[in-house]
Amino acid sequence: MKLETNATRMELLRLKKRIVIARRGHKLLKDKQDELMRRFMDMIKGYRELRYNVEEKLADAFKVFILSRAVTRKEYFEEAFLGKKESLEVQVSSFTIMNIKAPKFELKSVPDFYTYGFSSTPVDMDRSLALLSEALPLMVQLAQIEKGIELLAEEIERTRRRVNALEYVLIPSLQETIKHITMRLAEMERSNLTRLMKVKDIVRAH
Amino acid sequence: MVKIEFHNMHDDTRYSFAVGKIRALESKMLDNGLIMRMLKSSGMEEMLKILGDTEYGAGMNESADVSFESILDNELRRIYEFVHKIDPDPMWTDIWRWRYDAHNIKVILKAGFSNKDAMVHLIPLGMVDPQDLVSWLQEGDYSFLPPSFKEAVEMALSFDEKGEKSGQEIDFIIDRALYLYLSLEAENSKNPFVRHLVEIMVDFINIKAFLRTSGKGMAKGLFERSFLPGGYIKEEAFLDQGEKRHDETVRSILGNMRYEELIPALGSGNVALLEAAMESFLITYIRQTRRRAFGVEPLIGYILAKEIEIQNLRLIYIGKANALEEGLIKERLRDAYV
Numbered sequence: 406m407k408l409e410t411n412a413t414r415m416e417l418l419r420l421k422k423r424i425v426i427a428r429r430g431h432k433l434l435k436d437k438q439d440e441l442m443r444r445f446m447d448m449i450k451g452y453r454e455l456r457y458n459v460e461e462k463l464a465d466a467f468k469v470f471i472l473s474r475a476v477t478r479k480e481y482f483e484e485a486f487l488g489k490k491e492s493l494e495v496q497v498s499s500f501t502i503m504n505i506k507a508p509k510f511e512l513k514s515v516p517d518f519y520t521y522g523f524s525s526t527p528v529d530m531d532r533s534l535a536l537l538s539e540a541l542p543l544m545v546q547l548a549q550i551e552k553g554i555e556l557l558a559e560e561i562e563r564t565r566r567r568v569n570a571l572e573y574v575l576i577p578s579l580q581e582t583i584k585h586i587t588m589r590l591a592e593m594e595r596s597n598l599t600r601l602m603k604v605k606d607i608v609r610a611h
Numbered sequence: 612m613v614k615i616e617f618h619n620m621h622d623d624t625r626y627s628f629a630v631g632k633i634r635a636l637e638s639k640m641l642d643n644g645l646i647m648r649m650l651k652s653s654g655m656e657e658m659l660k661i662l663g664d665t666e667y668g669a670g671m672n673e674s675a676d677v678s679f680e681s682i683l684d685n686e687l688r689r690i691y692e693f694v695h696k697i698d699p700d701p702m703w704t705d706i707w708r709w710r711y712d713a714h715n716i717k718v719i720l721k722a723g724f725s726n727k728d729a730m731v732h733l734i735p736l737g738m739v740d741p742q743d744l745v746s747w748l749q750e751g752d753y754s755f756l757p758p759s760f761k762e763a764v765e766m767a768l769s770f771d772e773k774g775e776k777s778g779q780e781i782d783f784i785i786d787r788a789l790y791l792y793l794s795l796e797a798e799n800s801k802n803p804f805v806r807h808l809v810e811i812m813v814d815f816i817n818i819k820a821f822l823r824t825s826g827k828g829m830a831k832g833l834f835e836r837s838f839l840p841g842g843y844i845k846e847e848a849f850l851d852q853g854e855k856r857h858d859e860t861v862r863s864i865l866g867n868m869r870y871e872e873l874i875p876a877l878g879s880g881n882v883a884l885l886e887a888a889m890e891s892f893l894i895t896y897i898r899q900t901r902r903r904a905f906g907v908e909p910l911i912g913y914i915l916a917k918e919i920e921i922q923n924l925r926l927i928y929i930g931k932a933n934a935l936e937e938g939l940i941k942e943r944l945r946d947a948y949v
């Protein structure tokens with residue numbers, strides 16, 4: 406799509422400068438997009454492994470948890486977790502990936518999972534809580550990676566839109582406009598030349 | 612295995628009717644074959660169909676909406692009430708109900724500390740009505756409690772004043788009071804069956820606690836705090852083992868004491884399997900009461916066997932409901948009484 410401009414030499418020079426900058430910007434953005442994609446793929450690979458690990462741990466923990474519930478009365482089971490609520494502390498800071506500020510989660514204090522006596526609680530309860538406590542830091546790590554991936558994906562999307570805008574809109578428009586102005590200026594040049602030749606012929610006839 | 616010399620014991624002929632009734636009821640209990648059929652059933656529905664043909668069927672037919680847990684609870688309540696009715700001296704069959712009161716006391720204390728509703732977690736099978744227990748504890752009236760419980764409740768409440776509201780500590784205090792009470796009562800009963808039964812129960816809890824507290828993430832000194840008195844195995848037997856690993860300590864304790872049958876289960880390395888083996892051991896112990904014609908022992912044996920039977924049913928039902936592997940359920944099943 407041609408830009409609305411005056412077909413002047415000044416404008417042509419300005420547009421030529423603009424297209425150089427646009428092409429340079431496009432290249433830089435394209436490189437950024439490639440690097441973002443590379444980082445994204447790396448993170449996805451790590452994420453997949455961690456997710457698989459966490460899911461496996463949680464599946465084991467829940468299976469043993471159900472087993473422990475199966476050998477105990479519901480009331481005994483609930484009584485075991487009725488005491489003081491333990492809390493865990495997660496410190497949130499940030500770090501940058503390719504100039505994107507991503508959150509960093511750090512597990513500062515882990516609660517005491519074993520808040521019950523041993524006479525009416527089944528042994529499997531300890532094992533399921535041990536598995537859950539093993540999964541907890543991994544889950545926090547997973548949340549950090551997930552958020553990082555989300556932010557990276559948004560940045561990739563934004564960069565891709567910019568690259569596409571430059572590649573398919575701005576640069577073609579500038580090219581078209583430059584071509585139009587060049588043709589227009591050439592046309593004007595020819596018109597001037599013809600006019601001058603005509604004037605010269607008239608002068609010669611007199 | 613602890614052998615009870617019933618022929619040396621006094622025959623209490625007051626129990627002849629009650630023992631006769633219990634013998635009739637024992638024949639209706641679920642045997643290993645039936646439990647295996649339920650385990651191998653294709654799902655919950657088939658399992659319930661098999662169970663419907665047993666004495667649980669009556670409770671299941673009462674209402675279609677009733678939950679499986681309620682069926683089991685109703686059955687247990689029925690058993691306790693029935694045994695209480697036929698027992699000429701219900702004292703020795705009632706003392707086991709204090710286990711439910713101990714649970715209820717723990718719930719009320721913990722719920723009080725954490726501002727939660729206690730009623731939903733109470734078990735109405737104890738000696739004291741849960742509603743009364745809540746109001747008496749709130750009023751500070753402990754006159755209805757055995758002395759060991761009274762002291763334990765006061766100690767647990769003093770924790771609150773000091774701001775040390777650990778749910779685990781409350782459990783330890785109340786459990787200690789419960790088993791102290793049971794041991795004293797067992798001693799007073801002069802009945803070797805009851806005395807050994809309490810000793811075995813306490814020993815098993817202590818052995819499990821010793822193995823459990825050796826696990827990763829468990830606080831130091833937890834075993835000493837959780838240790839229950841009244842068992843055959845003394846605390847020193849666990850603690851005076853030098854640098855031995857916990858399972859090695861337990862192996863030598865089991866070998867030196869009277870629980871050699873449990874050594875193979877300990878060898879599996881899975882304490883949950885040892886737990887199942889312990890309850891099967893308990894069943895084998897109380898099964899000896901089936902040879903007793905006159906006395907309270909068959910009644911106590913029947914109550915405890917019924918509790919383990921219900922536990923087996925719960926295990927199969929929840930296992931089926933959650934599609935757990937048959938092998939996992941099977942290895943945790945306790946022996947049937949009949």
